[in-house]
Structures are given as structure tokens and as C-alpha cells.
Amino acid sequence: MLSFMLRFIAQPSGPVTIIEWTEPSAIVFAWADRFSRHVNLPVDINAIDNGTHSATTLHGQSRAWDLDTGGDRSADLHLLFDYLRGVLPPGFDVVLEPDHVHVEWQPKR
Numbered sequence: 001m002l003s004f005m006l007r008f009i010a011q012p013s014g015p016v017t018i019i020e021w022t023e024p025s026a027i028v029f030a031w032a033d034r035f036s037r038h039v040n041l042p043v044d045i046n047a048i049d050n051g052t053h054s055a056t057t058l059h060g061q062s063r064a065w066d067l068d069t070g071g072d073r074s075a076d077l078h079l080l081f082d083y084l085r086g087v088l089p090p091g092f093d094v095v096l097e098p099d100h101v102h103v104e105w106q107p108k109r
Contacts, residue, residue, distance in 0.1 A: 005033045009044040017050040020062040024105035028065050035083045042070035046100060063105045
């Protein structure tokens with residue numbers, strides 16, 4: 001059995017960067033790694049604090065992550081979305097975008 005985990009994949013805008021290591025990052029990475037190993041599929045981290053994003057995003061604050069699945073299959077992306085939405089604790093927003101899963105740490109006050 002192959003054992004995949006997380007891959008940090010550089011984008012045309014440059015490498016994946018993270019400004020501050022946070023507990024929410026560790027939580028997202030741990031669950032994404034668990035998914036990867038369970039379904040035997042790599043999970044790619046495409047953006048954290050790098051790239052160009054909307055003004056309302058939490059990218060640039062180390063509180064948003066864009067994840068994708070190796071092979072770019074829509075069915076695999078939906079599996080990742082459903083999994084993360086089911087396992088991440090309250091405070092995480094999980095959004096299915098056309099080509100990635102966007103996760104934000106935005107606890108309700």
C-alpha cells in the first residue's frame with residue numbers, strides 16, 4: 001500500500017508560504033494528512049499566505065489554506081471537501097471551489 005501525505009505545490013505566483021505557524025494550521029494539516037493516508041491519495045497545499053486572493057480572505061494572515069488532490073479529479077476533490085467539512089472542529093469554514101477546497105479559521109465570536 002502506498003502512503004501519501006501532504007505536498008506543498010508551488011504556483012505560478014510563487015512558492016507556498018506561511019507567515020506564522022498556528023494551531024489551526026496544525027489541525028488542518030493533520031486531518032488532510034489523515035485523509036491522504038486513508039484514501040491513498042496525495043493532498044496538495046496550494047496557498048496559505050502566497051498568491052493573490054480577494055480582499056475578504058484570510059490568506060495573508062496564516063488563517064486560510066487552499067488544498068487540492070493529486071490528479072485534479074473532481075470526485076476526489078469532493079471527497080476531500082466532505083471529509084474536512086465533517087472532521088474539522090467549529091471555527092473552521094470549508095468551501096468547495098471549482099478547483100480546490102478553501103479552508104478558513106474564523107471562529108464565531
